[in-house]
Amino acid sequence: MTKRVAILISGGGSNMVALVDSMTGDHPARPVLVLANDPHAGGLAKARERGIPTHAIDHKPFGKDRAGFEEALQKALETAEPDIICLAGFMRILTPAFTAKWEGRMLNIHPSLLPKYKGLHTHARALEAGDTAHGCTVHEVTAALDDGPILGQARISISAGDTAETLAARLLPLEHALYPAVLRRFAQGDRTPVMLKN
Ligand code: GAR
Numbered sequence: 001m002t003k004r005v006a007i008l009i010s011g012g013g014s015n016m017v018a019l020v021d022s023m024t025g026d027h028p029a030r031p032v033l034v035l036a037n038d039p040h041a042g043g044l045a046k047a048r049e050r051g052i053p054t055h056a057i058d059h060k061p062f063g064k065d066r067a068g069f070e071e072a073l074q075k076a077l078e079t080a081e082p083d084i085i086c087l088a089g090f091m092r093i094l095t096p097a098f099t100a101k102w103e104g105r106m107l108n109i110h111p112s113l114l115p116k117y118k119g120l121h122t123h124a125r126a127l128e129a130g131d132t133a134h135g136c137t138v139h140e141v142t143a144a145l146d147d148g149p150i151l152g153q154a155r156i157s158i159s160a161g162d163t164a165e166t167l168a169a170r171l172l173p174l175e176h177a178l179y180p181a182v183l184r185r186f187a188q189g190d191r192t193p194v195m196l197k198n
Pocket of ligand 1: 014089136172
């Protein structure tokens with residue numbers, strides 16, 4: 001049976017576009033919803049252009065009420081009935097109560113070679129550490145931030161002269177290759193990690 005995929009975004013949504021555009025032909029999944037926590041997220045228009053239903057739940061009016069925000073998120077998701085949720089540049093931390101509801105069905109892409117550099121500023125942190133390799137990871141979402149079983153990684157080498165900006169720019173096309181490759185496998189029930197090297 002075709003799997004239903006909801007994609008959560010906060011910004012431009014280039015990973016969301018890569019995922020949506022991959023789900024055609026014999027792909028085992030289809031996008032059913034693009035959901036943003038920012039009504040101005042650039043990705044919403046890109047999803048609409050592609051005929052995907054969109055929804056925005058602004059987190060700001062909820063203030064510190066994470067449970068209230070997540071309740072609204074849960075309601076929108078339950079209406080769309082996804083089998084799989086892809087976090088794609090979704091920049092809100094989700095509570096264990098929420099992640100527990102979707103454990104085993106929720107994926108995230110993170111711009112580092114996890115378990116290195118959980119959280120923010122991953123490119124700068126790789127440079128500061130003097131790393132020679134960097135990359136991105138797709139993993140299952142569990143209660144702990146940027147943790148959970150790794151489903152795929154893509155690597156790049158760090159060269160002299162690289163900055164956080166050049167690393168981000170070199171990595172993004174690999175994110176766009178990795179996430180769809182992992183999703184295709186995952187939707188078929190295959191959790192074997194996808195390893196890409198540039
Ligand atoms: C991507 O680089 C993604 O890996 C990162 O945000 C960017 C979103 O870009 N995600 C995180 O940092 C999650 N902690 P996009 O909106 O163009 O897909």
